[in-house]
Structures are given as C-alpha cells and as structure tokens.
Amino acid sequence: MRWILASITLLLMMAGLIATAVSVRQVIGSSDMTSHQRLWFTSSSMLLAGSMSVVALGVLAWGWFAEQYAGVAFHARNGGFFSSTNFASWVGSLVLFVAATVMSIRGARSALHSKAA
Numbered sequence: 001m002r003w004i005l006a007s008i009t010l011l012l013m014m015a016g017l018i019a020t021a022v023s024v025r026q027v028i029g030s031s032d033m034t035s036h037q038r039l040w041f042t043s044s045s046m047l048l049a050g051s052m053s054v055v056a057l058g059v060l061a062w063g064w065f066a067e068q069y070a071g072v073a074f075h076a077r078n079g080g081f082f083s084s085t086n087f088a089s090w091v092g093s094l095v096l097f098v099a100a101t102v103m104s105i106r107g108a109r110s111a112l113h114s115k116a117a
Helices: 002-030 038-069 086-113
Strands: none
Touching: 038 086
16 A cells, blocks of 8 residues: 555656646746846856755765664665665655756856846
C-alpha cells in the first residue's frame, strides 16, 4: 500500500510541476516584457540564484550534521523515498537542489548579459 500511495503522490507531483511550468511559460509569453526595466529582471534573477545557493548549502550541511550526530539513523531504512535509506533520499535532494542552483546561476548570468531595455 505504501508503494502505491507513494507512486500516486509522485505522479501527482510530476503532473503539477508540468502544469505549473506550462502556465508560467504561457504567462511570460503573453506578457509585454519591453516595458519592464532591466534592473528588475537582473535583481530578481540574482536574488533567486543567491537563495538557491543558500538552500543547497543548507541541504549539504544538514546531511553532514546528520552523518556526524545521527549516523545510524541517517543510514537506516526507515522512511526514505520509496523505502530507500535516509542517506539515499538526502543524496537525491542534494542533487536536485544543486541542479536548481546551477540553473538559477546560469539564468542570472544570462540576465546580466542581456541587452534588454
């Protein structure tokens, strides 16, 4: 039963993520971006990149502290994603947050180099 519910939750999360991405793309595509100042885009993308970096560092630090102070529980198989170990779930989260950080940094660099008015 746990696998069935976890699979349903994963599918719903993926469907929600796809629907959100499509919606955001449509909103951005139908917006008049020329009336906004370059500073607004640059500052918001830099803020996002900085925030994602802090979150990725926080996830990394959390795993390091969990290994140091609760190593047995950290490597136990007691509630990880799809019955994996907590360590495997943490590695998966870390990979996703690092990927999001890299993407946000690339977006910020793109905003810095753009020629928007």
